[in-house]
Amino acid sequence: MTLPTTMKAMVTMGHGDLDQMVLHTDWPRPEPAADEVLIKVGACGLNNTDVNTRSGWYSKTVTDATTGGAFDEVGEDDPTWGGAPITFPRIQGADVCGEIVAVGESVDPARIGERVITDGWLRDAADLDDINKTGYFGSERDGGFAEYTTTPARNALAIKSDLTDAELATFSCSYSTAEGLLTRAQVGSNDTVLVPGASGGVGGALVQLAKRRGARVIAMASETKHADVASLGPDTLLPRAPNDLRAALGDEKITVVADIVGGPYWPTLIDVLERGGRYTCSGAIAGPMVELDLRTFYLRDLTFTGSTVITPEVMPNLIRYIEAGEIKPALAATYPLDQLREAQAAFIAKTHTGNIVVTP
Numbered sequence: 001m002t003l004p005t006t007m008k009a010m011v012t013m014g015h016g017d018l019d020q021m022v023l024h025t026d027w028p029r030p031e032p033a034a035d036e037v038l039i040k041v042g043a044c045g046l047n048n049t050d051v052n053t054r055s056g057w058y059s060k061t062v063t064d065a066t067t068g069g070a071f072d073e074v075g076e077d078d079p080t081w082g083g084a085p086i087t088f089p090r091i092q093g094a095d096v097c098g099e100i101v102a103v104g105e106s107v108d109p110a111r112i113g114e115r116v117i118t119d120g121w122l123r124d125a126a127d128l129d130d131i132n133k134t135g136y137f138g139s140e141r142d143g144g145f146a147e148y149t150t151t152p153a154r155n156a157l158a159i160k161s162d163l164t165d166a167e168l169a170t171f172s173c174s175y176s177t178a179e180g181l182l183t184r185a186q187v188g189s190n191d192t193v194l195v196p197g198a199s200g201g202v203g204g205a206l207v208q209l210a211k212r213r214g215a216r217v218i219a220m221a222s223e224t225k226h227a228d229v230a231s232l233g234p235d236t237l238l239p240r241a242p243n244d245l246r247a248a249l250g251d252e253k254i255t256v257v258a259d260i261v262g263g264p265y266w267p268t269l270i271d272v273l274e275r276g277g278r279y280t281c282s283g284a285i286a287g288p289m290v291e292l293d294l295r296t297f298y299l300r301d302l303t304f305t306g307s308t309v310i311t312p313e314v315m316p317n318l319i320r321y322i323e324a325g326e327i328k329p330a331l332a333a334t335y336p337l338d339q340l341r342e343a344q345a346a347f348i349a350k351t352h353t354g355n356i357v358v359t360p
Contacts, residue, residue, distance in 0.1 A: 001101060003038075005029055008360060009146035010340045011089045015056040017070040018341045021145075027091075030142065030150045032104035035125070037111060037156045039118075042165030043334070044144035045095030046347045046356045047173040047201065048260075048283060053080050053092065053139055065263060065287040068348035080139055081308065094120040094137045095357075096144035097168035100156060107153045116156040117168050118144070119315040120176070125152075131309040145340060147360040157319050167329040168322070170355035174201035175318055175327065177282050178209050180310035181258050185280035189214030194254045196261040196269060198234065199225040201355040202283065204330045206258050207232040212326055218252055221353075228353035232330065241265045245272055256280065263287035275300050282307045330354030 009027040013020050032038040051068045052058050058080050062071050080086045096118040100111050122140060124133035137143045137151060161168060187193060193210045197203040198219035210217045211233050219234035226237050242248040245268050257269050257279045263286025270279060270292070279302060284290075296302070321327045332352035335343035337360045347356045 003029065003101065003148075007147040008337060009091050010337055012054050012092050014088045015054065015070070017055075018068070018344060020054060021341055021344070023338050027146065029148050032102055032107070032150045034105040035107060035153055036104040036150050037100045037107060037116075037153050038102040039096060039098040039116060039144075039149050039151065039156060040101045041096055041144050041147055041149055041360050042098040043096075043169035043357050043359045044093040044337075045169040045171075045173065045201075046093075046343060046358070047095060048285060049081060049094065049136065049173065050092045050138065051344060051348060053086060063287075063289050066285045066348075068344065081136060082134070082140070086139060090139070091142035091144075091146050091149070092138040093143035093145035093149075093358075094118065094139075095169050095172040095174075096137075096149060096151075097165040098144075098149075101148075103153070111153070111156075111158075114156070114158045115160070117159055117172055117319075118151055119155045119157055120172055121310060121315075122152065122155065123312070125154075128312050134309050145337060145358065147337075157315060159319055159322065161322055163322070163329060166334045166357045166359060167331050169357045170201065170329040170331055171318060171322060172315075174355055175205040175209065176310050176314050177202050177260075177307070178205035178258075179314045179318060181206065181280045181282050181307045182209055182213060183311060183314060184305045184307040185256050185258065185278045187213050187215050187256055187258075191255045192216040192218065192253055193256045193258055194218045194220070194269065194272070195234070195258055196220045196240075196265070197259075197285070198229050198232075199353045200260070200285075200350070201330070202260050204229065204232050204354055205327075207234050208327045209321075210258070212321065215256075216252075218249065218254070225353045228330075241268075245269075260284070261286045262290055264290075266290035267292070270296055270302070273300065273302055276302070278303045278305065280305045280307055332356050334359060336360075
């Protein structure tokens with residue numbers, strides 16, 4: 001097939017507010033290098049990493065909650081998830097569903113025509129398990145907020161599904177983050193998992209994936225969103241931040257808190273963990289600075305785990321779950337690519353349940 005030499009792309013020009021994302025209609029189409037594939041993007045999901053990287057929220061100079069807007073001061077030494085500077089201009093977007101339309105040297109041409117979703121974690125080919133040698137799609141290299149994108153061939157995972165491109169674009173970041181959290185915390189069928197922020201993309205994925213493991217799940221969300229969250233299958237639904245969480249839980253024994261919220265409510269979550277319980281975290285959208293009574297931590301024999309870089313088997317496992325119908329997408333809205341600013345504003349407002357996607 002004949003491919004265009006230019007493409008439409010939403011390009012992030014620097015740290016700052018939504019106006020840093022600029023639409024280009026004649027951006028050079030990338031060419032796949034050796035061991036890479038070229039994907040015609042069908043849809044690309046939004047996630048917190050896009051917002052946090054653009055705004056510079058990952059910098060230690062920022063102590064506020066995620067707002068999605070510009071901060072007064074962003075340290076340029078550590079403004080991304082990996083603690084290193086990002087190169088601008090950058091095409092963001094990690095959650096691609098699309099079709100392979102060309103391949104680089106050493107990639108089997110038979111892969112052309114494959115429907116794929118992307119694994120966002122860019123690994124050292126010589127040592128896939130070394131988490132110190134990782135980058136992220138849409139951060140350390142251009143991503144999917146464009147008509148075409150390239151990625152290492154091993155990061156383009158073939159999928160057979162009746163789901164739409166937009167539905168499949170909800171899985172890569174949110175569900176791999178959730179599965180990474182549950183894997184790191186070794187969640188199993190004997191656990192009761194408390195999920196704050198269950199109406200978000202990662203929160204909803206946590207509900208489904210923890211249930212898939214046989215765990216009991218207590219979801220926390222704004223009551224206006226309870227009907228949507230209930231469709232994901234939690235055992236119990238609670239308000240977003242009950243004044244007396246212990247009373248709201250009743251006889252429930254929380255063995256795991258899977259959290260991406262943080263913020264001022266955080267000590268309350270830690271206080272309801274059973275002795276020997278586990279807290280696992282992959283975000284802090286309500287604020288990164290929290291108060292911890294170390295006596296609670298050590299006297300209750302708690303285990304804390306952070307989870308960012310997923311293990312290599314997580315994404316292939318997700319492909320299996322999707323193809324088997326064991327998990328389902330939670331697609332809140334779809335926007336055209338040229339309305340990415342509006343889509344991200346809606347994502348930041350958090351009035352939706354599930355994931356938001358853009359299509360070229």
